[in-house]
Amino acid sequence: MTLEILGITVLWTFLFGYILVGAIDFGAGFFNAYSLLTGKQRILTNIIQRYLSPVWEVTNVFLVFFFVGIIGFFPKTAFYYGTTLLVPVSIGIILLAIRGSYYAFETYGARGHKGYSFMYGLAGILLPASLSIVLTISEGGFVEMVDGKPVLDYWLLFTSPLTWAIVVLSIAATLYISAVFLTWYANKARDVEATNLLRKYALTWALPTIITAGGIIVELRNHNPEHYSNIQNFWPMFLISFLLFIGTVWLLWKRRNYGWAFILLGGQFIFAFFGYGASHYPYLLYPYLTIYDSFTNPAMAISLIVVFIMGLGLLIPSLYLLMRLFLFDKNYVRGKGDYHA
Amino acid sequence: MREGNSVGNEEAVFFSRVLTETTLSFHIIFATIGVGVPLMIMIAQWVGIRKNDEHYILLARRWARGFVITVAVGVVTGTAIGLQLSLLWPNFMELAGNVIALPLFMETFAFFFEAIFLGIYLYTWDRFENQKKHLLLLIPVALGASFSAVFITIVNAFMNAPQGFDLVDGELININPLIAMLNPAMPTKVAHVVVTAYMTAAFVLASIAAYRLLKGSNHEYHKKALFLTMKIGLIFSVAAAIIGDFSGKYLAEYQPEKLAAAEWHFETEGNAPLILYGVLDGEEVKYALEIPYALSILAHSIPSAEVIGLDQFPDDEIPPLYIHYLFDIMVTIGVWMTVLSAVFWIGTRRRWKMVSTKWFRWLIVLGGPLSIIAIEAGWWMAEVGRQPWILRGLMRTEDAATTSGHVDTMLILFCLLYIVLGIGVIVVLRRMFRNNPVDREIEDREMEKGGDVL
Numbered sequence: 066m067t068l069e070i071l072g073i074t075v076l077w078t079f080l081f082g083y084i085l086v087g088a089i090d091f092g093a094g095f096f097n098a099y100s101l102l103t104g105k106q107r108i109l110t111n112i113i114q115r116y117l118s119p120v121w122e123v124t125n126v127f128l129v130f131f132f133v134g135i136i137g138f139f140p141k142t143a144f145y146y147g148t149t150l151l152v153p154v155s156i157g158i159i160l161l162a163i164r165g166s167y168y169a170f171e172t173y174g175a176r177g178h179k180g181y182s183f184m185y186g187l188a189g190i191l192l193p194a195s196l197s198i199v200l201t202i203s204e205g206g207f208v209e210m211v212d213g214k215p216v217l218d219y220w221l222l223f224t225s226p227l228t229w230a231i232v233v234l235s236i237a238a239t240l241y242i243s244a245v246f247l248t249w250y251a252n253k254a255r256d257v258e259a260t261n262l263l264r265k266y267a268l269t270w271a272l273p274t275i276i277t278a279g280g281i282i283v284e285l286r287n288h289n290p291e292h293y294s295n296i297q298n299f300w301p302m303f304l305i306s307f308l309l310f311i312g313t314v315w316l317l318w319k320r321r322n323y324g325w326a327f328i329l330l331g332g333q334f335i336f337a338f339f340g341y342g343a344s345h346y347p348y349l350l351y352p353y354l355t356i357y358d359s360f361t362n363p364a365m366a367i368s369l370i371v372v373f374i375m376g377l378g379l380l381i382p383s384l385y386l387l388m389r390l391f392l393f394d395k396n397y398v399r400g401k402g403d404y405h406a
Numbered sequence: 407m408r409e410g411n412s413v414g415n416e417e418a419v420f421f422s423r424v425l426t427e428t429t430l431s432f433h434i435i436f437a438t439i440g441v442g443v444p445l446m447i448m449i450a451q452w453v454g455i456r457k458n459d460e461h462y463i464l465l466a467r468r469w470a471r472g473f474v475i476t477v478a479v480g481v482v483t484g485t486a487i488g489l490q491l492s493l494l495w496p497n498f499m500e501l502a503g504n505v506i507a508l509p510l511f512m513e514t515f516a517f518f519f520e521a522i523f524l525g526i527y528l529y530t531w532d533r534f535e536n537q538k539k540h541l542l543l544l545i546p547v548a549l550g551a552s553f554s555a556v557f558i559t560i561v562n563a564f565m566n567a568p569q570g571f572d573l574v575d576g577e578l579i580n581i582n583p584l585i586a587m588l589n590p591a592m593p594t595k596v597a598h599v600v601v602t603a604y605m606t607a608a609f610v611l612a613s614i615a616a617y618r619l620l621k622g623s624n625h626e627y628h629k630k631a632l633f634l635t636m637k638i639g640l641i642f643s644v645a646a647a648i649i650g651d652f653s654g655k656y657l658a659e660y661q662p663e664k665l666a667a668a669e670w671h672f673e674t675e676g677n678a679p680l681i682l683y684g685v686l687d688g689e690e691v692k693y694a695l696e697i698p699y700a701l702s703i704l705a706h707s708i709p710s711a712e713v714i715g716l717d718q719f720p721d722d723e724i725p726p727l728y729i730h731y732l733f734d735i736m737v738t739i740g741v742w743m744t745v746l747s748a749v750f751w752i753g754t755r756r757r758w759k760m761v762s763t764k765w766f767r768w769l770i771v772l773g774g775p776l777s778i779i780a781i782e783a784g785w786w787m788a789e790v791g792r793q794p795w796i797l798r799g800l801m802r803t804e805d806a807a808t809t810s811g812h813v814d815t816m817l818i819l820f821c822l823l824y825i826v827l828g829i830g831v832i833v834v835l836r837r838m839f840r841n842n843p844v845d846r847e848i849e850d851r852e853m854e855k856g857g858d859v860l
Contacts, residue, residue, distance in 0.1 A: 119525035125481055126518045129488060133507075133514050136492060140503030147496030151810040158489055159823050162482035166827055169478030173471065174834035214809045361504055368508050368583045376515040383522045383546075390526060397529075 068366045069356045072138035075373065076131055077342045083127035085242065085334065090124045091189035092243020093117055094164065096266065098186025101179055105262065110177075112251045112259045115400060118172055119391045123384075125165060137369050141359035145350050149208050149217040150199060157195040164188040193235035201228045204289045205351030215353070227284045234277035238334075241270035245313065245330050249323035254398045264317055271314050275307070278337065289351060295344035302340035309333035419804045421813035422494040425820060427789075429487045431782055432824045436480030438781050441555045441600065442607020443473045444520075444548040449638065451541050461627045462634075464847065467531065468839075469611065474528060475834055479827050484517075486820070494813065498796050498806035501578070505571050506564045508583040513557035520550025552600055559599045563591035566788075567660055568797045590660050594653040595788075601645045602784070606777040608639035609743060613774025616767045618844075627844050633754055636770070640747035646740060651704065658705030661798065662714035664791035667725040668733040669701055670694075674715040678702045683734055686727055725791045732787035739780035743773055 093113045100109040136143050164185045171181035202208060207222045208215050222228055244267035251259035282303075286293045296303070309332045316326040347355040360366065391397055447466045454462030492499045523546040534540050564570075570586025571578050612635035618628045657665035665671070670681050670691050678701035684694025699709035706713070716724055746769060753761035760766055792798055796806045 119529045122477070122481060122521040122525060123518070125485060126514065126521050129485055129517065130514045132489060132492070133510050136499055136503045137507030137511050140500050140507070143492045143499035143503055144496045147492040147494075147499060148808050148810055151493045151808060151816060152812050154489055154493055155816045155819065158486045159819060161485060162823055162827065165482040165485075166478045166830060169475055170830055170834045173474045174838050216809075361507065362578070362581045364581045365504060365507055365583050369511055372508065372512055372515070376512075376518075379515065380518055380522075383519065387522050387526060391529065 068363070068370070069360045071370070072134075072360070072366065073342075073356050076134045076138065077339070079127055079131045079134065081335065081338050083124070083131055084338070085331065086120070086124045086127060088193070088239040088242040089246045090117060090121060090243075091164070091192055092239045092241075093247060094168065094186045094189035095240065096186075096243065096247070096263070098183050101182055101186075108256075108258045108262055111400060112247060112254060112256055112263075114172060115254070115398065116247070116250050116391070117168070120387065121165070121168055123387070125161075128161075134369075138361055138366065139349060139356065139359040140361055141354060142349055145208070145215050145354050146199070146202075149202065149215050152217075152219075153195055153198040157192060160188045160192045160195060164192060190236060190239065193239045194232045197231045197235040198222070198228070201225070201231050203345070203348070203350055204285070204292065205348070205353075206288060208350065208353070210353070225288070227281070227288050230277055230281045230284050234274070234281060237270055237273040237277055241267060241274040242330065242334070244270060245317070245323075245327050248317065249327045250392075250398070252323045253395075254400065260323075264320070267317055268314070271310070271317075275310055292344060292351070295346075296340070299340045299344050302336045302343075306333045306336035306340065309336065415807070415809055416804075418810060418813050419807040421817050422807045423803065425813060425817045426487075426490060426494055427786075428817070428821060428824065429483065429490055430785070430789075432828070433480065433483040433487050434781060434785055435778055436476050436483060437555070438603045438606050438778070439473070439476045439610065440480040441551045441603035442605075443469060443476070443611070444524075444544065444551045445604055446607055446611055446635065446638065447473065448541070448544040448548050450634065451537075451544060453634065455537050455541060459630075460848075460851065461630050463537070464627065464844070464851065465631050465634075468844065468847070470528065472835055472838065474524075475831060475838070477524065479831055481521075483824075483827070494808050495796065495806045496808055498801060501801065502561075502564070502797065504578050505568070505581055505583065505586045506561055509557040509560040509564075509587050513554050513561075516550045516553035516557060518550075520547050520554065523547045523550065555600055555603060556596050559596045560587050560589075560592055562788075563595040564589050565796065566595070566792055566798055567591040568800055573800065591656065594649060594656045597649045598646065598653055598784075601642050601649055602781060605639055605642035605646050605743070606781055608635045608642060609747075609777040610774040611635045612639060612747075613771045616770035620764065620767050620771065623843075623845065625845060627848065632770070636747045636750045636754075639773075640744065640751050643740060643744040643747060647744060650737070650740065654704040655706065658713060661791075663716065663719050663724060664729075664788075665705065666714060666716045666719075667727055667791060668729050668787060670727065670730050671701060671713055671715045673717055674712060676702065676710045676712045678705070678711075678713040680704060681730070684730075686730070723794065725793045729787045729791045732783040732790070735783040736780045736787060739776050739783075743777060743780075746770070746773060 093116070097106070097110055097113050100106045167181045167185040167188070171178050171185065175181060201222065202217070204227065207218055207225070209218060210216070244263050248260055248263040248267050251263055282293070282296055285296065309329045312329040313326045313333065316322050316329070345351075347357060349356055349359060361369075447469050450462045450469065451466040454460070454464075454466060523543050527540070527543040527547055530540060530543065564586055567589040568586070569589050570583065571581045573579075612632055615628045615631035615635060618625075619632065654665065657668075670684070670686060671678060672689060677699055680697040680700030681691060682695040682697065684691045686692075701713055702709050702711040705711060750761050750766075750770070752758075794802050794804075796803045
C-alpha cells in the first residue's frame with residue numbers, strides 16, 4: 066500500500082466516523098424538535114439528551130480531524146476545494162455553529178427551551194444537505210478552470226438532479242441511522258414507549274434511504290460514466306451492503322436484537338461508503354485532482370502518520386472509557402442518579 | 407457568476423482580511439477562556455479536596471457549568487476559523503500545508519482528548535466515591551486545552567518566522583516539519599499566549615466574584631473565589647510581563663520591523679528611548695512619554711545598544727503604524743492588572759480596609775473585560791504587525807487570498823452569526839446563575855448530605 070492510499074483510507078475512515086456519529090447527533094436533534102411539535106417530547110427528550118450530552122463535542126472533532134487531515138495529506142485540495150466551496154461550506158459552518166451552541170444552550174443553560182430546541186433541530190437537519198454538496202462537486206462537471214483558477218458553476222450545481230439526489234439521501238440516511246441507534250439506546254434504557262416510537266421512525270426512513278442510494282448510482286451513469294463503470298467493478302460490496310440493510314429492517318420489524326440491528330446498519334454503511342470511495346479512486350476532484358498529484362512531501366507524510374499512530378494510542382483507550390461510562394453503563398443509560406455538573 | 411478578475415480579487419482580499427479578523431477576534435475570547443478556565447477549575451477542585459472545604463468544590467462545579475457554554479461557542483467558532491483558513495486563503499494553505507500541517511494535525515488530537523474528558527468530567531459528578539478520581543479527569547481536560555493553544559500558536563509562529571524548507575524556483579524542497587515547528591518565534595509566542603490565557607481567565611473569574619460581592623451577597627464563598635483568582639492572576643501576570651520582555655528581544659532580533667512600527671522607532675540608533683502613548687502626525691510624534699534607553703534595554707538588555715529603525719525597510723514592507731496604539735493598550739492593561747492584583751493580595755493579607763471598599767471592587771470587576779481587551783489588542787498588534795506578509799518574507803497577503811467573489815456576502819452572514827451567538831451566551835449564562843444562586847445551592851447540598859458538611 067502506498068502512502069497516498071494509506072492517507073486517503075485514514076481520512077475516509079474518519080469521514081465515515083463523522084457521518085455515523087454526526088447522523089445520530091443531527092437526527093436526534095431533529096426528532097427532539099419534532100417531538101416538541103407533536104407533543105411527544107415527554108417520551109423522547111430524556112433518551113436523546115442522556116446519550117448526546119456527554120458526546121456532542123466529540124462528534125464535532127471527527128469533522129475537524131477530517132478537514133485538517135486532508136489539508137495535511139493533500140495540500141492541493143486547499144487550492145481547489147477552498148476556492149470553490151466558499152459559499153456551501155460557509156453555510157455549513159453557520160449551521161454547525163447554530164446547532165452546536167444552541168444544543169449547549171438548551172441542555173446546560175435553559176432546559177426545555179422550545180426556541181433553542183427548534184433552532185438546533187432545524188440547523189442539524191439542514192447540515193448534512195449543505196455538507197453533502199462537497200460529495201456532489203467531487204464528481205466533476207461543476208468546476209471549470211478560468212485563468213488557472215477553479216470556478217464553481219452554481220446554476221449547473223443547483224439544477225443538477227445528482228445534487229438533489231445526494232441531498233435527499235443525506236437527509237433520509239441521517240434520520241434512518243439516528244432512529245435505529247436511538248431505538249437500541251431506548252431499548253437498553255428499558256423505555257418501551259420511546260423504543261416503539263423510534264422503531265416506527267426507523268422503519269419509516271428505511272425505504273427512502275435505500276431508494277435514493279440506488280437512485281444515485283443510476284444518476285451517475287449520465288453524470289460521470291467513468292465512475293459509474295468503476296462502481297460496477299465493486300458490485301459485491303454494494304450487494305453485501307444491501308443484504309445488511311435487509312437484515313436491519315427485518316430485525317426492527319421483528320422487534321428483536323436492536324443491538325445487532327444497529328451493527329448491521331453500521332456494516333451496511335461501511336460497505337456502501339468504502340465501495341463508493343474505492344470506485345472514486347484515484348480522484349479527489351474529477352478530473353483535476355488525483356490523490357497522487359496532490360500528495361504532500363514524504364517527510365510530512367511520514368511525520369503525520371507517526372503522529373496519527375501516537376494520537377490513536379491516546380484516543381482509543383479514552384473513547385473506550387467514554388463509551389463504557391455512557392453507552393454501556395446500565396445505571397447511566399437508565400437514568401438512575403443525576404450525575405450532571 | 408463571474409469570478410477571478412483582478413478588481414474582484416482586490417475586493418476579495420479586503421473582505422477576506424475583515425472576515426478572518428472578525429472570526430478570530432470573536433473566537434479568541436472563547437478560546438482564551440477555554441484555555442484558562444480548566445486550570446482554574448482544577449486548582450479550585452484541588453484546593454477544595456486538600457482543605458476539605460466544600461466551598462471550593464462548589465466553585466469548581468459552578469465554573470464548570472458556565473464553562474460548558476463558552477466551550478460550545480469556542481468549539482463552533484474554532485471550527486469556523488479552521489475551515490476559513492482554507493476557504494479564504496487557499497493559496498496560503500496549499501503552500502503552508504506542505505510544511506506546517508503537523509502542528510495543525512496535533513492540535514486536533516489535543517482537542518479530541520479534551521473533548522472526551524470534558525464530557526466524562528461533566529457527567530460524573532457524584533459518580534465516584536473518591537473526589538480525587540474526579541479531579542484526575544480534569545488533568546487531561548486542562549492539558550488538552552493548553553496543548554491546543556500550544557500547537558495552534560506554533561502554526562502562527564511559523565507564519566512570523568517561516569523555516570524548515572528551501573524554496574527553489576517556486577518549489578518547496580528539503581522540508582523538515584520539526585524544524586518548521588521549532589521556529590524562533592515559537593518559544594516566546596507559545597509561552598505568552600498560554601500564560602496570558604491563564605491570567606485573563608483568572609481575572610475574568612475574579613471579576614464575577616467581585617461583582618457578586620458588590621451586588622449584595624457577602625458570602626464567604628465569593629470572598630474565597632476572589633482571593634484565589636486574584637492570587638493566580640497575579641502570578642500569571644508577572645509571568646506574562648517577563649515573557650513579554652523576551653518577546654521584545656525576539657522581535658529586535660528576528661522581526662525588527664514589527665518592533666520598530668510598534669514603537670514608532672524611525673531611525674536606527676543606539677540609546678533608543680521607549681515611546682509610550684502619543685499621537686503620530688506625519689513622522690512626528692506628539693504628546694508622547696519618552697523613557698530614555700528603555701527600548702534599547704527591551705531589545706538587547708543594554709542601554710546603549712543599537713535598535714533597527716523603520717529606515718532600514720522599503721516602504722512597502724512596513725507594517726501599519728497604528729499598531730503602536732495596540733501595543734500601548736496591551737502593555738498598559740498588563741501593568742495595571744499586575745499592580746491591582748498585587749495591591750489586592752498584599753492588602754488582603756495585611757487586612758487593609760481599602761481592598762474591600764466598593765470602589766476597589768469595581769476596579770476588579772473592570773479587570774475582567776480589560777484583560778479581554780488586552781488579549782484582543784495584543785493579537786491585533788501581532789497580526790497587523792506582520793503585514794504586508796502572510797508568510798513573513800515569503801508570501802504577501804494579497805497573493806494568498808481566494809478569488810471567489812462572494813466573500814462580502816459571507817462576511818455579512820458571519821457577522822450576523824456572531825451577534826446571535828454573542829447574545830445567546832450572555833442570555834444563557836445570566837439565566838443560568840440568576841436562577842440558581844450560590845446560597846441556595848449550598849443549602850441544597852447541605853440538605854443532601856444531611857447538614858454535616860460545613
